[in-house]
Amino acid sequence: MGTADWRAAKSPSYYKRGDYVPGLKVDGMDAFAVKQACKLAKEHALKNGPIILEMDTYRYHGHSMSDPVGAHTFTRDDISGVRQERDPIERIKKLVLSHDLATEKELKDFFINLNIDMEKEIRKEIDDAIAKAKDCPMPEPSELFTNVYVKGFGTESFGADRKEVKAALP
Structure with a gap:
C-alpha cells in the first residue's frame, strides 16, 4: 500500500508492461482524454486484440482510516491545488462556463437535481436488493x-x- 511504484516494479510504466500487448498512458483526470482513449482502445480491441490503458489519476484520500491525508505522500495544500487545477469535474465546469454554455446557477441547479435524483435511485436500488436477498431462501x-x-x-x-x-x- 505504501510502496512507491518505482520500488515495487521493474518498470513503473505499467502501460508498457504488456510485452506484446500495446498500451497507452492517459490523463485519467481529463474526461475528454479518457473518452478518446476508450474510443481508440475499443476500435483497436475489435480489430487487433487487447490493449492496456493506464489511467493516471490523483487520489484525494488515504487508502484507509489508518492512512490519513498528509501522513505520507501528499499534503492538504497538494490536494487543494490538484482539485483547483486538475479535478475532472472542475475542468469541465470551467470549460462550460468559459464558452458560455451554461451559467453558474444553471450548473448548480443541474447538479443539485442530479445528485438528489441519483441518491433516490441508488437508495431504491439498494432497498430492492436487500428486500430480494431477504426473500430468497x-x-x-x-x-x-x-x-x-x-x-x-x-x-x-x-x-x-x-x-x-x-x-x-x-
Missing part, C-alpha cells in the same frame, strides 16, 4: 462453491468443529 450447502473454484480439486468446507464436512466439490 438460503442456498443448499452443496452450492457453497458453485462458480467459485474449479471442480476436481477436492475442496472441502468443514464446520466449526473441523470434523463434519459441510460441503465438498467433486
Whole structure:
C-alpha cells in the first residue's frame, strides 16, 4: 500500500508492461482524454486484440482510516491545488462556463437535481436488493462453491468443529 511504484516494479510504466500487448498512458483526470482513449482502445480491441490503458489519476484520500491525508505522500495544500487545477469535474465546469454554455446557477441547479435524483435511485436500488436477498431462501450447502473454484480439486468446507464436512466439490 505504501510502496512507491518505482520500488515495487521493474518498470513503473505499467502501460508498457504488456510485452506484446500495446498500451497507452492517459490523463485519467481529463474526461475528454479518457473518452478518446476508450474510443481508440475499443476500435483497436475489435480489430487487433487487447490493449492496456493506464489511467493516471490523483487520489484525494488515504487508502484507509489508518492512512490519513498528509501522513505520507501528499499534503492538504497538494490536494487543494490538484482539485483547483486538475479535478475532472472542475475542468469541465470551467470549460462550460468559459464558452458560455451554461451559467453558474444553471450548473448548480443541474447538479443539485442530479445528485438528489441519483441518491433516490441508488437508495431504491439498494432497498430492492436487500428486500430480494431477504426473500430468497438460503442456498443448499452443496452450492457453497458453485462458480467459485474449479471442480476436481477436492475442496472441502468443514464446520466449526473441523470434523463434519459441510460441503465438498467433486
